[in-house]
Amino acid sequence: MPHAGAHAEAQRHPQARAHVEGQQHPIKLYLVVWGWLFVLSAFSYLVDYFHLQGYLRWFLILLFMILKAGLIVAVFMHMAWERLALVYAILVPPVAVLVFVAIMVFESDYTLLTRLLFFGTGS
């Protein structure tokens, strides 16, 4: 029974069979992703061109950034077709960076506070 399940999995995930000849995907897929990366880059450039400010600007910048990064990693770097053992080994550790970001935001806010208290407002 577990064998039958594994076999069915292999039918649905052709990368298990593509051990010898490596990753094979239609060229069209790459061209579509290429096009989307162009569109998303144009969007993020337009965010600056139209002088959007505040939370809308930051939200849009992050949104287009994450979409572009996701497309590159998933399709161009073939992460979407790798086994989970590799996917998690590579994609989970960078999450620790977010903790580091949080720590450094606290730290730099404190530095700014002390600078304003002891050196006044300007340079």
Place this chain on the structure above:
Amino acid sequence: MAESALTNTGATLTPPAGWRGLVADWASDQRAFKNVSWGKAMMWIFLLSDTFIFSCFLLSYMTVRISTPVPWPNPSQVFALHIGGTEIPLILIAIMTFVLISSSGTMAMAVNFGYRRDRVRTAALMLATAALGATFVGMQTFEWTKLIMEGVRPWGNPWGAPQFGSSFFMITGFHGTHVTFGVIFLIIIARKVLRGDFDRAARGFFTSRKGRYEIVEIMGLYWHFVDLVWVFIFAFFYLW
């Protein structure tokens, strides 16, 4: 069953997928990455370590930008160019972004043609990737020259917070170095492809291992990573 497990290295047995596969792969007391060669796994692990390096650069940039009471120079104006009498904000950076994305596209297609053993097309697409990468570095050199002539130094600039210069030169310089090394290795691999090294499994100069078209994909991983880093630099340094 036990014998097949001893004699086969997992190539013929289909390993389970999904979460069960994740646990099984890591708990198998053999190799964790079942259908990934050591070369590809090592490239991924190198890229992970490089991710942390670039993360630290962007983090230190974030820290100095938040903690300075002096206004940060507006990148939209700093990187603007006069074209035809009008000032277009960030235009050079936008063109550089499109050039690097295009190079990623040609690289992805090169990997595909490599696995189809299309020698000439693979090499041509890799050389196109290298040319686009070299164009990117050239435009970055132009940008550096322009900024240095305008008085940007690692310790100061005419527009605001002095940390702007050091962050800029550190982050874009390290990224440009990555692109430059990528271009060099692209040309080396493209030459091997064109020479047919991977068709007759010629042994490598350093490793003495048989050459395979997978090296094109491994090279591609590095190149896409360089593009990936630029996505983050573009968002955080130039647009923020």
